[in-house]
Amino acid sequence: MLYGTPQRREHRVPGGAPALLGSVIAAARPPGRRGNGGVGQHRSPARQRSRAAGEPQRTAQLLVRGLAALILLALVSLTAFFVLAGRRGGGGAAAGPDSIAAGMLASRTVDADPLTVEEVFPDSDSVRPAGARPYRITLTHIDASCDTATTGSLGGLLAGHGCSQVVRAGLVAPYGDYRVTAGVFNLADAAGAADVDDVLRRLVETGDGSFATLPAARLGPDALPTAQIGWRTRGHYLLYCVINRPDDGVVAADDPYASRITVDLVDSYLGTTILGRRAAGVPAGPLPEGP
Secondary structure, three states, X not given: OHHHOOOHHHOOOOOOHHHHHHHHHHHHOOHHHHHXXXXXXXXOHHHHHHHHHHHHHHHHHHHXXXXXXXXXXXXXXXXXXXXXXXXXXXXXXXHOHXXXXXXXXXXXXXXXXXXXXXXHOOOOOEEOOOOOOOEEEEEEEEEOOHHHHEEEOHHHHHHHOOOOEEEEEEEEOOOOOOEEEEEEEEOOEHHHHHHHHHHHHHHHHHOOEEEOOOOOOOOOOOOOOOOEEEEEEEOOEEEEEEEEOOOOOOXXXXXXXXXXXXXXXXXXXXXXXXXXXXXOOOOOOOOOOOO
């Protein structure tokens, strides 16, 4: 009975036979009984129930088909919208932090104002990375001679790329009381910062150059390195941190505290908050309180 199709026994006789038969019977009936109608107009109760049951099925099927068509149309419209939006926007990478750094922070010619301690560490007591607990500041320092914050041949490498100043702080992390030195080197341009980044890993791995701690660590000539180093470049700036355990033990490569400290200080605080404000032209001053 799908789609309200009547049963075989209720199908009509082909051609005009039913109508002709109804006319003959009607003519033969007495006048008083013609009011009941001919055979061609007769509807049995069973057939009426069959048709009544079929009507809701057809209505439901029409509604389902209409709803499916509307959903398909909505999906096609959304797909077209996102395709057009992607073409107009030129892709997500163009709007990211790197494009801002390449423009507003591309060089000291564009970004001429020198850094200050008040800009990089506006709260003299603590550093508050977004979404993290505060780091306690023990000491801050600024110097026009970049080699004071380096060891080995790193100072000469930075000088060769126009390093004009370094701003840094000694901190105590909220995780395991790790001791951290974090800061920013101001280089001449983004290309020079990228060149330093390319060479720096080799210097650190071979022990030929690295970043100094604040205050400076007193290590003997045969002392093995125990700290973990993290760094990034953004525009013409080199951002870094040196992480030491409170017991002067080796900070392992997979140390979970060290990884989190690097993200908090180098990526989030120095890279996004401080240099993000500079790239956006926001004047130096107190940072908004976190949640």
